[in-house]
Amino acid sequence: MTTPDVQRSRRPGSDILRTAVRRNIGAMAWGTVLMGLYQAGETAFPIALGQIVERTMKDGSTLSLPLAIGALAVIITVVSLSWRFGMRILQKANTTEAHRWRVQVAACGLQPVARDSGLKSGEVLTIATEDADQTADIVEVVPLLISSMVSVLVAAVALSMASLRLGLLVMAGAVAILAVLSVMSRRIGTSTKEQQARVARAGAKVADLITGLRPLHGFGGNYAAFRSYRKVSTEAKEQAVTVARVNGAYAGTALALNGILAVSVSLMAGWLAFDKQISIGELVMAVGLAQFIMEPLKLFSDMPKYVMMARASAERMALVLSAPPMADPGSERPTPAGDLDIDGVRYGTLQGVKLRVSAGEFVAIAAYQPRAAAELASILALAVPPDAYEGVVRVGDRPLSELSVASAREHILVNPFDGEIFAGTLRSNIDPLGTSRMLAEAVEASLLTDVVALHREGLDYEVRDRGSNLSGGQRQRLSLARALAADSEVLVLRDPTTAVDAVTEQLVARNIATLRRDRTTVVITSSPALLDAADRVLVLDDGVVKAEGTHRQLLTMDRDYSLAVTR
Structure with missing residues (x-):
């Protein structure tokens, strides 16, 4: 039959x-x-x-x-x-x-x-x-x-x-x-x-x-x-x-x-x-x-x-x-708490990663291997099916596999370092739905203010497909502004400042820490400015967390860390 x-x-x-x-x-x-x-x-x-x-x-x-x-x-x-x-x-x-x-x-x-x-x-x-x-x-x-x-x-x-x-x-x-x-x-x-x-x-x-x-x-x-x-x-x-x-x-x-x-x-x-x-x-x-x-x-x-x-x-x-989904999303919703817990995750180069980010904490992850950083970000972004890796990722004390896609997206936002820029305006790229209450703050925190001030149209300045009329640094700050304007409970950023100069990077790092105060924030980066702005730094090496502390503590105690992040 x-x-x-x-x-x-x-x-x-x-x-x-x-x-x-x-x-x-x-x-x-x-x-x-x-x-x-x-x-x-x-x-x-x-x-x-x-x-x-x-x-x-x-x-x-x-x-x-x-x-x-x-x-x-x-x-x-x-x-x-x-x-x-x-x-x-x-x-x-x-x-x-x-x-x-x-x-x-x-x-x-x-x-x-x-x-x-x-x-x-x-x-x-x-x-x-x-x-x-x-x-x-x-x-x-x-x-x-x-x-x-x-x-x-x-x-x-x-x-x-x-x-x-x-x-x-x-x-x-x-x-x-x-x-x-x-x-x-x-x-x-x-x-x-x-x-x-x-x-x-x-x-x-x-x-x-x-x-x-x-x-x-x-x-x-x-x-x-x-x-x-x-x-x-x-x-x-x-x-x-x-x-x-x-x-x-x-x-x-x-x-x-x-x-x-x-x-x-x-x-x-x-x-x-x-x-x-x-x-x-x-x-x-x-x-x-x-x-x-x-x-x-x-x-x-x-x-x-x-x-x-x-x-x-x-x-x-x-x-x-008719193709089956790579993963069947659950139907649960996370609890209001902004905790993020990664327990024994094994996938690719990740060899049993264990870490916990408490609600309202600003944590930076210094990943020595770029592939490990990409794999961790992919798992948190639901780009990897939960049954494709070992261990469990909990958001708000609930496993990620049990959450519906909609509720997971409402609770956690993972912003990639190569975020797409769409044809439209600066405003529509930062706030596509037109519902953000953090638009002005996000523009200021990402230091996109110079781009807005440069054009008389301001936020209504036309952006071409893929941001072809913007510089690399402007595109990256525009993507960061979009992530900050979403004001999600848990925000994960991966290398958000690689295309900006050192002075701008320092200011952006401080602005992120200030704007995201009391909101859970994870930054996967090797930027000294972002590492220094974080409450805590976790060192991810050979697929596991090998050290943690503040940026300045690790600089004095861990020679490998100092060589990896100082420039």
Whole structure:
């Protein structure tokens, strides 16, 4: 017996498409009605022309001409309005659904307990944009498919009333066209899925290159990195060419088959009229329908391709949405106390770290090995699943693994030394939600005041993506200001002053100690200024805490410490 989880893992793409259809069933129903009305009106036009010719030839009177013109005007009005409002409904639903999937994929990719999808951030970006858009196309594709079927059926019925053979020819031709193109559409779906994957890999590669551009220049690895990117980009280009060829073959085959069917209907109608089996009016109707039916047939034959493309994109979205989280967060909340307790943590280079930071204490951790500092910060930031390391981390006397992500984030904030700067303003970077009560104090404590004063816009000064119009020191102080403005119960800073000069570093260290008084603060650093401002310094060496005391005590008692931190 197959469990529901296994079923979801086997058909995640179809589940996503069903969800999209279910959420937009109302809009799709109205869109189908209006687009069906549009297609029926398009098909009714040659039928009406045939009837007008038939009656005119029989009666030989022109008195009915104004009535006929009025009838045609009504048909044209119905066609125009139904298309206008039908497409408005469907495109609005399509755009809204694409937005929903983009937000959902982004939420999965950005959550603190990341999903184990095996995808890089650049690939997730492509999935959250192009694949989300193509998946949402199913909302528009299904009504258009049904409406085109309505047009084909109306034409087949109308032709059957003139001659059964004409009606059967249209139905048989439509079925044959759909069968041939359905087979070809599978190839398009497979090729499109592979193309999206290769484009995503190329995007991830270039994102990595941009992030590591300076280090690459430093050791001369930029040319090797460029060659690596060129390889994956070439693969993406070749796959795009393959997809274009398959699409071209599909479009050409669809056009040829539709043309063959239209010509066949016209020739058969002409032969039947010549044999006096149908009237001249019915011939006019048949030839007109053969021309008008080209559009719904083209639409009808294109739909399998778009369905397969939507399915392929949905399958790629499922890589993110259906992936299990790296860790299952708990549901508890920490106690109001601001204690931080690390008990026997073993992970990577950490070999049983034990330390306790009491509520309101300012503690500095001097990590002799940069990797140990990075690993400790990652554990506290929930970037490492609790089951991936031994020992326990307690926040407010509760294990970190038992806390919900939201409550953990409310209680403890870990600010990395390379915090991202976003396009926007200084204000939006420091206080993204606009709710901080510590904005002015954070700006002053981080000494970002000179940047604010330098521009007449002040805190509303525009910041470019990644802070490209700011210096390294300004970006670092902006990131520090954001961390201080959050005013979290427990704040962990890692190397917050590496890009500023010694005088600024000294002032920032004092300001942090003053602003964070009575709030638990941990700084992982080798900065003498920050170490001196701390209430207590813990020395982390070879994966364990080997010494503790004030900065000045350790300078006099521990020669290794003195050599490591003095500069």
